[in-house]
Amino acid sequence: MTDLSKPYDVLVVGGGNAALCAAISAREAGASVLILEHAPKAFRGGNSRHTRNLRTMHQAPTATLTEAYLEEEYWEDLRRVTGGETNEELARLTIRSTADALPWMEEHGVCFQPSLSGTLSLSRTNAFFLGGGKALVNAYYLTAERMGIDILYDTEVTHLALEDGEIRSATITCRGFPETVRARTVVAASGGFQANIGWLRRYWGEAADNFLIRGTSYAQGKILADLSEQGVMTAGDPKQCHAVAIDARAPKMDGGIVTRLDCVPFSIVVNRNAQRFYDEGEDFWPKRYAIWGRLVAQQEAQIGYSIIDAKCIELFMPSVFPPVKADTIAELAVKLGLEPGALEKTVADYNEAVRPGTFDHRVLDDCRTDGLSPPKTHWARRIDTPPFYGYPLRPGITFTYLGVKVDERARVMLSDGRPTANLFAAGEIMAGNILGRGYLAGIGMAIGTVFGLIAGREAAKHAHN
Amino acid sequence: MRTTDSLLEARRELEICNACRYCEGFCAVFPAMELRRVFNNGDLSYLANLCHNCRGCYYACQYAPPHEFGINMPRTFAELRAETYEEYAWPGFLAGAFRRNGAVIAILTALCLAGVLIAAALFQSPAVLFGSHAGPGAFYAVIPHGVMVAVAGVTGLFALFALLVGFIRFWSDIGGRAGDFFRPAPLARALGDILTLRNLGEEHGCNDQDEAFSSLRRRFHHALFYGFLACFASTATATFYEYGLSMISPFHLFSLPVVLGTVGGIGIVVGCAGMLWLKMASDQAPGARRLLGGDVAFVLLLALSSVSGLTLLALRGTSGMGITLALHLGFVLTLFLSLPYSKFVHAIYRAGALLRYALERRS
Numbered sequence: 001m002t003d004l005s006k007p008y009d010v011l012v013v014g015g016g017n018a019a020l021c022a023a024i025s026a027r028e029a030g031a032s033v034l035i036l037e038h039a040p041k042a043f044r045g046g047n048s049r050h051t052r053n054l055r056t057m058h059q060a061p062t063a064t065l066t067e068a069y070l071e072e073e074y075w076e077d078l079r080r081v082t083g084g085e086t087n088e089e090l091a092r093l094t095i096r097s098t099a100d101a102l103p104w105m106e107e108h109g110v111c112f113q114p115s116l117s118g119t120l121s122l123s124r125t126n127a128f129f130l131g132g133g134k135a136l137v138n139a140y141y142l143t144a145e146r147m148g149i150d151i152l153y154d155t156e157v158t159h160l161a162l163e164d165g166e167i168r169s170a171t172i173t174c175r176g177f178p179e180t181v182r183a184r185t186v187v188a189a190s191g192g193f194q195a196n197i198g199w200l201r202r203y204w205g206e207a208a209d210n211f212l213i214r215g216t217s218y219a220q221g222k223i224l225a226d227l228s229e230q231g232v233m234t235a236g237d238p239k240q241c242h243a244v245a246i247d248a249r250a251p252k253m254d255g256g257i258v259t260r261l262d263c264v265p266f267s268i269v270v271n272r273n274a275q276r277f278y279d280e281g282e283d284f285w286p287k288r289y290a291i292w293g294r295l296v297a298q299q300e301a302q303i304g305y306s307i308i309d310a311k312c313i314e315l316f317m318p319s320v321f322p323p324v325k326a327d328t329i330a331e332l333a334v335k336l337g338l339e340p341g342a343l344e345k346t347v348a349d350y351n352e353a354v355r356p357g358t359f360d361h362r363v364l365d366d367c368r369t370d371g372l373s374p375p376k377t378h379w380a381r382r383i384d385t386p387p388f389y390g391y392p393l394r395p396g397i398t399f400t401y402l403g404v405k406v407d408e409r410a411r412v413m414l415s416d417g418r419p420t421a422n423l424f425a426a427g428e429i430m431a432g433n434i435l436g437r438g439y440l441a442g443i444g445m446a447i448g449t450v451f452g453l454i455a456g457r458e459a460a461k462h463a464h465n
Numbered sequence: 466m467r468t469t470d471s472l473l474e475a476r477r478e479l480e481i482c483n484a485c486r487y488c489e490g491f492c493a494v495f496p497a498m499e500l501r502r503v504f505n506n507g508d509l510s511y512l513a514n515l516c517h518n519c520r521g522c523y524y525a526c527q528y529a530p531p532h533e534f535g536i537n538m539p540r541t542f543a544e545l546r547a548e549t550y551e552e553y554a555w556p557g558f559l560a561g562a563f564r565r566n567g568a569v570i571a572i573l574t575a576l577c578l579a580g581v582l583i584a585a586a587l588f589q590s591p592a593v594l595f596g597s598h599a600g601p602g603a604f605y606a607v608i609p610h611g612v613m614v615a616v617a618g619v620t621g622l623f624a625l626f627a628l629l630v631g632f633i634r635f636w637s638d639i640g641g642r643a644g645d646f647f648r649p650a651p652l653a654r655a656l657g658d659i660l661t662l663r664n665l666g667e668e669h670g671c672n673d674q675d676e677a678f679s680s681l682r683r684r685f686h687h688a689l690f691y692g693f694l695a696c697f698a699s700t701a702t703a704t705f706y707e708y709g710l711s712m713i714s715p716f717h718l719f720s721l722p723v724v725l726g727t728v729g730g731i732g733i734v735v736g737c738a739g740m741l742w743l744k745m746a747s748d749q750a751p752g753a754r755r756l757l758g759g760d761v762a763f764v765l766l767l768a769l770s771s772v773s774g775l776t777l778l779a780l781r782g783t784s785g786m787g788i789t790l791a792l793h794l795g796f797v798l799t800l801f802l803s804l805p806y807s808k809f810v811h812a813i814y815r816a817g818a819l820l821r822y823a824l825e826r827r828s
Contacts, residue, residue, distance in 0.1 A: 042532075113489075114490075130491070131487060131522070131525030132488070142676060251533055254527075257484075258484040258528070317484060318480065318483045320481050
């Protein structure tokens with residue numbers, strides 16, 4: 001039974017990948033550790049539950065990774081997607097540390113598998129967890145339990161009392177009961193605020209009510225808000241979030257990977273007025289899905305409709321919800337709740353503008369429209385072969401960028417530029433230091449693992465001093 | 466395969482799985498799933514029988530209950546599998562035996578034991594039944610050779626025929642052809658999968674009890690499976706000794722039939738005990754509760770056949786031999802009769818599904 005009256009060496013706030021890495025590394029360094037996870041056991045693990053792989057530097061092929069992926073290329077990939085909105089020192093630290101993280105993960109129960117089908121060619125850059133992120137989380141919890149780490153589920157940390165740059169105590173709600181916990185050091189690994197619709201509304205207004213949250217509903221950002229109110233320095237743009245176009249029929253929260261739709265480049269996408277609004281064939285979908293979340297968010301009622309015909313239905317991964325199907329465009333419009341005449345005209349105008357070309361979904365082909373605004377620059381084929389299919393789209397929020405500022409020892413920085421004495425951060429709550437914009441597959445797990453290990457080690461060291 | 470609630474549920478869940486595919490590293494089910502965009506009834510029967518119930522996908526699933534998608538593939542497949550057994554059973558009027566399988570097997574066991582004991586008591590004098598017999602033909606002094614051969618032959622051939630009909634029905638339902646059995650490479654691959662149980666967790670193990678990986682279930686199943694094969698080999702060599710070499714049982718302790726039977730019997734007992742323990746000790750959430758009775762009944766029947774056989778070996782020189790032999794034969798008779806209507810059928814359908822998978826992988 002967990003005894004909350006005794007002070008722990010390290011208190012870990014959160015229960016995802018970063019929190020677990022921190023807890024395990026602190027315990028290995030000899031500290032007594034308590035993990036407080038807001039979610040019940042069934043939903044433990046934060047957004048890590050929904051992940052699948054970790055981007056890792058490596059000098060030579062491994063059992064599951066092909067070729068090599070070196071620091072410079074990794075850094076270049078990160079610099080490109082962030083447009084320079086990153087901290088090179090912390091980014092390179094993360095990149096270099098991933099090479100050692102992989103064997104550490106295996107030693108602590110994580111199983112890897114070769115990258116198989118259904119994934120974007122990532123076998124060279126990303127190590128895939130056997131069974132995905134929930135299996136990884138399960139493995140870490142088992143390891144943590146075996147090591148004697150105390151774990152409380154259904155336990156939310158509502159306040160970390162920061163005085164003179166030091167956390168004095170934590171106010172928590174444990175299965176509904178208020179408690180106060182004291183600890184020599186604290187690791188904040190409680191994620192971003194993307195599931196806090198009220199907070200999103202500050203930047204997006206009422207449009208935020210129509211956003212779907214792809215990951216855990218427990219990412220409420222309570223500790224992030226609590227710390228910034230107490231003078232902790234932040235990093236990352238508070239207004240930005242990673243938004244993908246996903247199936248509008250997805251659950252409000254926690255829909256995860258299956259809700260994605262890969263049909264857009266083969267389709268035309270219209271808004272509620274049955275009008276197109278962006279070039280669907282601008283580039284390959286993995287390079288474009290993240291701008292479509294924002295594009296749909298800017299439409300009336302934050303909804304879009306991707307329309308294809310029978311020629312395209314097998315060109316992309318199966319969708320979790322079956323498409324809306326009809327034998328005519330007008331009938332499809334009615335089923336989707338669109339004005340039939342307007343959709344017929346949009347499709348007719350588009351069909352008229354399609355130039356002949358050689359369709360090839362594996363390359364940026366020469367199938368495009370001429371004289372249409374906005375144009376469709378690749379994979380444009382007439383929508384003329386029934387049955388016709390439609391998928392409704394909504395913005396799906398993956399994560400927010402705002403976090404607390406940390407240094408290379410994972411110490412949380414105060415707004416006056418000094419580090420806090422006993423507060424460390426890891427995972428999404430500090431990922432904005434490194435990923436200020438954009439996204440790179442597997443970078444979130446890389447940051448969480450590396451900074452989790454650093455935070456745990458540093459916290460244990462501090463607790464012993 | 467007819468459309469049932471379990472089948473519709475399996476289809477619903479697989480359509481979600483096919484949009485996720487995180488589990489593709491676990492076993493053959495997921496690569497086989499990825500070859501399809503729609504799942505017809507035959508496909509679902511094939512995939513349900515390809516599932517080895519390792520439960521890796523359940524613990525890894527971000528959509529497992531209480532998530533609103535409620536994915537529980539091991540349970541859903543187990544329930545569908547039981548319905549496929551019923552679907553393919555021959556003769557059709559015995560298919561219902563799969564529905565309350567635990568009770569059916571228990572009652573059948575009781576009837577067979579009672580039948581053999583009553584027959585022995587009726588047709589054999591107490592002096593013979595409770596006497597001590599030694600030397601060649603000792604067993605046949607209690608239960609005549611002709612009776613043993615006739616009963617074993619008739620029930621065994623019937624079971625074989627019923628299993629064969631079931632298999633042919635399954636094979637054609639999942640889209641297999643007769644020519645498939647003449648392709649050596651897929652056959653070898655499937656045989657390898659069967660003999661190693663590769664799909665029960667490869668090298669990392671499977672989720673025997675909870676979210677931790679372990680290879681216990683695979684090992685217990687191996688003990689049971691190879692034990693069963695050894696007992697089969699024991700019977701075959703004994704038959705050869707009697708008809709080929711004109712040697713009459715009981716055979717010497719270190720003779721091939723006795724050694725094979727002893728090793729096999731111990732393997733079965735150990736395997737059955739382990740499988741039962743895991744069934745009871747493991748997390749019930751990914752299990753199909755209504756199938757527990759039939760599963761346990763079959764494992765117990767196998768175990769009791771072996772225990773009675775080993776007891777017979779221990780007591781064969783004593784006056785307890787007669788009754789022990791009758792009991793052993795009663796259990797074996799039950800086993801023969803129930804082969805096509807018990808958990809045993811999983812062996813032929815799993816083997817068929819693995820062959821289908823090997824064929825698909827090559828094409």
